[in-house]
Amino acid sequence: GSVRRYNFNVVMKQENRLCSSKPIVTVNSQFPGPTLHAREGDTVLVRVVNKVKYNVSIHWHGIRQLRTGWADGPAYITQCPIQPGNNYVYNFTITGQRGTLFWHAHVLWLRATVHGAIVILPKLGVPYPFPKPDVEQVVVLGEWWKSDTEKVINDALKSGLAPNVSDAHTINGHPGAVTGCQSQGGFQLSVENGKSYMLRIINAALNEELFFKIAGHKLTVVEVDATYVKPFTTNTIVIAPGQTTNAIITASKSSGKFMMAASPFMDSPIAVDNKTATATLHYTGTLSTTSTTLTIPPPQNSTATANNFIDSLRSLNSKKFPANVPLKIDHSLYFTVGLGINACPTCKAGNGSRVVASINNVTFVMPTTALLQAHYFNKKGVFTTDFPGNPPVSFNYTGAPPANLATSSGTKVYRLKYNSTVQLVLQDTSIISPENHPVHLHGFNFFAVGKGLGNYNPKVDPKNFNLVDPVERNTIGVPSGGWVAIRFRADNPGVWFMHCHLEVHTTWGLKMAFLVDNGSGPNESILPPPKDLPKC
Ligand code: C2O
Structure with missing residues (x-):
């Protein structure tokens, strides 16, 4: 592949919509931002220069980032954000992917205006199917x-x-x-x-x-x-x-x-x-x-x-594009996703409480240093590896809510062995109200093998899974008052964020991370961090 270089200057721009005007954060004064063009196999170098008063980081949503988690972008997960006046070069190779993806800011709510398309063409001479x-x-x-x-x-x-x-x-x-x-x-x-x-x-x-x-x-x-x-x-x-x-x-x-x-x-x-x-x-x-x-x-x-x-x-599941659905499962996980209510003495409008969100009742707390750095440099005390693989208390998720709506909190990750296979059932809890949660997994594509309404039944539902040609994607809607089952192979070493892509739910804590431990083969560990990786 060839090398594609981009300059992303993060700057303010005055924009007028709905007959009123406001300054917004943009890349290169464009809204939506510039389209990034590449071909499968190309290496992309994007120099991001932060000229605004906010911390900035950019995520290349859906790019697998094989062994290059340092370029994934979620602030405090794979990198510290780029501070005002600083810059960072995202360096990654597009491996085994072609199609449409997009990039967006991955800190605060900046992605409202800091986003743009990624267009990946097939390798030169390779036609569309x-x-x-x-x-x-x-x-x-x-x-x-x-x-x-x-x-x-x-x-x-x-x-x-x-x-x-x-x-x-x-x-x-x-x-x-x-x-x-x-x-x-x-x-x-x-x-x-x-x-x-x-x-x-x-x-x-x-x-x-x-x-x-x-x-x-x-x-x-x-x-x-x-x-x-x-x-x-x-x-x-x-x-x-x-x-x-x-x-x-x-x-x-x-x-x-x-x-x-x-x-x-x-x-x-x-x-x-x-x-x-x-x-x-x-x-x-x-x-x-x-x-x-x-x-x-x-x-x-x-x-x-x-x-x-x-x-x-x-x-498509053709000869050229087979659907390699994992059939033997090493980790069978069941995660509840939904909203809850925690105490907040300073929340006047909320009468001393606030809406929170959680996965398996854990409201994720953002660390102050990046998880991937903590993992790579073996820095203790940043996260724990006790994220529960099943809900701590099970109940009828789509029936009457439990008496206690409060969630626990922590910076917990779930550890996966390199190249192990995962089945993950995402269950909407409908505690405050049933809601559809588009859950996004960084670092992987997964197969959506099953979905249903009500509570997932591990004895019956797997019989109806599609293990032949399920759609492969990186973001899946957990149906309101229902569940989806996904499968993937943990073939990418690093720390990978998973969260609801409704930004308000992410902010409230509907997020967690998988830690995929280094394999022992020559190409099975994460590459060393780039020299200009931002510091917290
Ligand atoms: Cu498009 Cu973690 O997000």
């Missing part, structure tokens, strides 16, 4: 708050309550026309009759899963999370924060304008948010007076639409 589209287009979905996002979350943490929901969703940085502020148009994609377009769709929103659809056009899904799937055609795509989807449309009309819509999917009964971001598919030569053909997004609680999409996803 589907007809080559005529045109490719990145479509980044996001969220916009009129106020400063750091203030939004800091106010919430002080109060103990949930943060304000965003004021708009965005498509390639713009809310579009249907927002009550008509002065700004939305993103326009101009198309020509007869041509095919591959949309590289990324959900970079902080806190919301989204539906995406286009009036009058069907989408053929060919890839998710940079893994090929068996192509299928759909009207509506469902995409959680942290997920990516490549879908091909054929421009089959002679002219016209057609609405693209991104709207929230929330099957929690207490969630209310019906803001739709819009953009326009515009056939070249269409008269400016032509009105746009509208599309109606699914209702926000349309679980049926979501399941229909999710259940259609299958690994």
Whole structure:
């Protein structure tokens, strides 16, 4: 492969949305940020220069980072953040991956505006396993708050309550026309009759899963999370924060304008948010007076639409791209994910308590030095390795909540032996309310072998697992009031974060890390840290 060099200057930029203006943190003054282009096998060097007042780190979401955990990016997990005025070069090689991923800030709530696409083409001369589209287009979905996002979350943490929901969703940085502020148009994609377009769709929103659809056009899904799937055609795509989807449309009309819509999917009964971001598919030569053909997004609680999409996803599982699902399992883990309530004497609005989140009842406490550094340099007292592999107290997770909603806390990791195989069942607890949690695992792809509603039953449910062609991805929605089962091989030494990709849940503590111990073979241990690795 070749070497690709990028300069990411993290700078403030004044941006105007929804008829009001605010300074935001950006990379190179762009929102969304620059697209990183590479081919499978390339080495990527990104020099990040921090010119803002916040600590910064960047995560290359979905890049496996084989033996290069130092370049993964989550602050205080694999690196100390880059302090104001400092810089750091992320150095990694893209191994065995091609497709769409994205990069984003991985500290505070900076990823609200610090994010951009990663487009990985196959190796030179290697075709896609589907007809080559005529045109490719990145479509980044996001969220916009009129106020400063750091203030939004800091106010919430002080109060103990949930943060304000965003004021708009965005498509390639713009809310579009249907927002009550008509002065700004939305993103326009101009198309020509007869041509095919591959949309590289990324959900970079902080806190919301989204539906995406286009009036009058069907989408053929060919890839998710940079893994090929068996192509299928759909009207509506469902995409959680942290997920990516490549879908091909054929421009089959002679002219016209057609609405693209991104709207929230929330099957929690207490969630209310019906803001739709819009953009326009515009056939070249269409008269400016032509009105746009509208599309109606699914209702926000349309679980049926979501399941229909999710259940259609299958690994391509071809000769060239086999689905190597682990069949023999070394670690069988059962993690509950959900919200809880802990005491907070200073939380006035929360009446002396605050909302927290946990995995197996552990609310993860961020360390003040990076876990990977502590592990590599054998620094004691930073974390413990007693993260529970099963819930400490089991109960009916989807029935009446337990009397005590409080969680324990700690900086705990779960240790996996290099190259061992893992089955992990993620169970939504529905303690405060059932909620869909898009859980993201760093450092690995996993296979989504099973899912169901209610409590996971280890005696019955594994009989229905798909061990042949389950979808392979890096972020999976744990269904509201249900569970998913995933499998992966721990073939990447290092410390790997796993967390809910709804940023508010991560902040509240729905996160943990796997520590994969060094293997003994020549290529089985993590590489030494780079000289410029930031210090805490
Ligand atoms: Cu895209 Cu740890 O995140």
